[in-house]
Amino acid sequence: MSPAITADDAVPDAAAARSVDELALVERFRASARAADREAAFAALFAAYRARVFTLCRHLTRSAADAEDATQETFVALLRALPTFRGESSLGTFVHRIAMRVAIRQRERSVRHADLRVEPPPATTAGQADPVEAGEDRRRLWAALEQLSLEHRTVIALFAVDGLGHKEIAAVLGIPEGTVWSRLHLARKRLAALLAA
């Protein structure tokens, strides 16, 4: 398997350029007196982060519908939080921390409503030797993921988001980089044990 190198690691300048644009958008959102300008700036931020926020929420919640709700709530909370953003962390860290907290609450809510069934994403079995077996493996994988503790699941979820580097993951979780690697290792060990059981 080819290593999943993130976009930020591969092209460091891309991350820097993106953060400059994002800061300009945040400034435009905060400074503009016209509602239309603020909405345009917010729409650009939504377009930049929607896929990554959804991916993170999808790995932390139980279904696509829950993930969509959590994604919407994340952006509403982001609107409330943007005036307090001081640029101490990257905007990405800021957005993903909000998304994680919202997704955890959404997950709590779905447990409260006794909707304990995990809904894996629809199978993409085209081109696979045995689609039935592949589908069963995927169901087992998602069920095993569901059994992980939240701290293990969050680190696996963050590493599954395209374009998130390990430094940013450490910042999102608020833990040192070394702890990120050891937590990822323990999570994968646990997942492997669950799959082997």
Add this chain to the structure above:
Amino acid sequence: MTPGPNRDDCEKFEIEIGMRQHGALDAAEEALLDAHLATCDGCREFARLSGATASTLQADVRDEVARIDWGAMERGIARLRRNYRLKLWLAPLFLLQVPLTFLIATGHLPPPDVMAVGPVSTVAIYVGWVWLVNRPFREVLAVVKSPEDLLRAYRRELRRQKLRTGAFVAVNGALTLFSAAMIAAVPDLRGKLIVAGVTAVMAAWTAYDLRWKLPRINRALAALGTEAEGSR
């Protein structure tokens, strides 16, 4: 005979397998890892499983992302924002509740002494309502304001909730018992009915906290895991 791989080394290399998958190893470290993988079946299997798991999870959600109707999601965000604004706009109506209720019930505005009591209660209700509407945002925004361990902050928040709910159950339970005992002491039927009604509401509230709220907090604490406790 060639000695088998050392388990301590395997632990270190297993961590490095994850680091390599995410591009965090330099060439020398990769070479050492490759040399270890060439001799260790367990680590090779761990690398294969880790890689397959990560790529399956990424690919599954990538397909789902490609199918999302982002326009519908933007409309959903707009709807949530409208609902939030509407809830905030409902709050000022509370400020008019005493004079309006009095006007509807009696056909004229309340006397000055009632008008004096009214603002205090209405402002209290107003503040409570805005606090309630903003509560979900406060929970979320608390975590982005501080750079600390997000899960540790969440654990602390859950423990505070548990403590608050436990204290509330104890106080509310005691008051419910006291209120139930008071029913017999009230002389007239109307008074008895009012006290019984208040007792029933308090009992229902206590039962809700005991039956649903505390177990939910305990479940969330148990699902969190134990490592965040000691991580630095």
